[in-house]
Amino acid sequence: MVLKLYSVRTAGGGCGLVAMTLVEKQLPFELVVVDMARGDHKTPAYLARHPFGQVPMLDDDGLVVYESRAICRYLAEKYADQGTPLVPTGIPAKALFEQAASIEVATFYPLVFKIAMEAVYNPQRSLPVDEAGLAQAKTALAAKLDVYEVILGTQKYLGGNVCLRHDVGSFPDHNRGVRQVEEIRQGEFLPAGGWWNDISSRPSWVQLQAEGIQSVR
Numbered sequence: 001m002v003l004k005l006y007s008v009r010t011a012g013g014g015c016g017l018v019a020m021t022l023v024e025k026q027l028p029f030e031l032v033v034v035d036m037a038r039g040d041h042k043t044p045a046y047l048a049r050h051p052f053g054q055v056p057m058l059d060d061d062g063l064v065v066y067e068s069r070a071i072c073r074y075l076a077e078k079y080a081d082q083g084t085p086l087v088p089t090g091i092p093a094k095a096l097f098e099q100a101a102s103i104e105v106a107t108f109y110p111l112v113f114k115i116a117m118e119a120v121y122n123p124q125r126s127l128p129v130d131e132a133g134l135a136q137a138k139t140a141l142a143a144k145l146d147v148y149e150v151i152l153g154t155q156k157y158l159g160g161n162v163c164l165r166h167d168v169g170s171f172p173d174h175n176r177g178v179r180q181v182e183e184i185r186q187g188e189f190l191p192a193g194g195w196w197n198d199i200s201s202r203p204s205w206v207q208l209q210a211e212g213i214q215s216v217r
């Protein structure tokens, strides 16, 4: 049975992260559009499968997986032999992979999420903006990106020299926050070595931005 992705059409956040992984792995999938304005993600039927009532959610022939990073990891491991390799093999390479994955989820993403919330989503919804929190998050993220620059000074990607899930897959989540910081740093923060340009010019990302998420048959 074809993979079913429950998602919004826009390729940002966790939905974009999973869609990018599906495209990188050249996997056919059916998009089941979740209309969040209508509350599709809070119906009893949806909550029975995803108790937090969020997108994305994957259904692989009855196996339901939620949490975008977990979905990406599942796809990367199940389809290790096709498309872009996104998880390494061997214990030392896996240790560095886990290290980079933890940096992303524990250190980087919370700041990006705060920036995206205060600079993009709250204004869009006419909600109050926490200006002090926004400024603090931008400064903190800029400092983290200085550390990325150090790491990327000796290797091409965060987990080593091969482009892995947390480079490719976490890109949609990072994009808005990083662009915000770029504004205050006049583009000077981007780590040397072309990492940002490399991941932001990947055909999977360019295609998803142009077309949104669509079923692939």
Ligand SMILES: N[C@@H](CCC(=O)N[C@@H](CS)C(=O)NCC(=O)O)C(=O)O
Residues within 6 Å of the ligand: 013, 014, 015, 041, 052, 053, 054, 055, 056, 066, 067, 068, 069
């Ligand atoms: N940690 C989750 C976050 C998922 C998430 O926050 N999804 C948002 C849309 S981007 C959502 O469904 N929000 C509705 C809600 O939380 O009620 C993941 O990575 O999948």
